[in-house]
Amino acid sequence: MDDELPEPLRAVEHELTVLLRRGRAVSWEIAREVHPNLEPNAYGLLLWLRRCDSIRLTDLAARLGIGKGTLSRQINGLESLGLVRRDPDPTDRRAAQLSLTEQGRQRFDAARSARLRQFRRTLEDWPTRDVEEFARLLSRFNEIPL
Structure with a gap:
C-alpha cells in the first residue's frame, strides 16, 4: 500500500515528521x-x-480546534503560573476574556525574541523570496482542517 503512494507525498510525510520532531x-x-x-x-x-x-475561551478553543474543557485546564495552569488572567467579558457576564498578564507578556516576548533570532540564523542564507514562499506554503497547509 505504501508503495502505491506517490513519492512527493511520501517526501511530504517524511519532512513533516522531521519538522514536528524538531518543533517538539x-x-x-x-x-x-x-x-x-x-x-x-x-x-x-x-x-x-x-x-x-x-x-x-470559547473563541480560542474554536480557533485551536480543541475542546473547552481541555483548554480550560490548560488556561488554569497558565493562571497558576501568573502568565494569564481572566477578566469579566463586558458583553456577557457568564463569559471571561483571557489575556496575558504583564509578567506573561514580558516572559513570552523575551522567549519569542530568542526563538526569532534562532529562525533568523537558520534562514539567513535563504533568499527572501524562499522564506516568503515557505511561510506562504506553511500557512496554506495549516489552514487545512485535519
Missing part, C-alpha cells in the same frame, strides 16, 4: 524559557493570546 524539541526549550514549569504545548496558547490581546 524547540517547544520544550522555549517553554522553559518562558517559565520552568510551563508545559511545551502551552507556548502555542501564549502565542495566540499575545496575538489576540484578549479573547474568550
Whole structure:
C-alpha cells in the first residue's frame, strides 16, 4: 500500500515528521524559557493570546480546534503560573476574556525574541523570496482542517 503512494507525498510525510520532531524539541526549550514549569504545548496558547490581546475561551478553543474543557485546564495552569488572567467579558457576564498578564507578556516576548533570532540564523542564507514562499506554503497547509 505504501508503495502505491506517490513519492512527493511520501517526501511530504517524511519532512513533516522531521519538522514536528524538531518543533517538539524547540517547544520544550522555549517553554522553559518562558517559565520552568510551563508545559511545551502551552507556548502555542501564549502565542495566540499575545496575538489576540484578549479573547474568550470559547473563541480560542474554536480557533485551536480543541475542546473547552481541555483548554480550560490548560488556561488554569497558565493562571497558576501568573502568565494569564481572566477578566469579566463586558458583553456577557457568564463569559471571561483571557489575556496575558504583564509578567506573561514580558516572559513570552523575551522567549519569542530568542526563538526569532534562532529562525533568523537558520534562514539567513535563504533568499527572501524562499522564506516568503515557505511561510506562504506553511500557512496554506495549516489552514487545512485535519
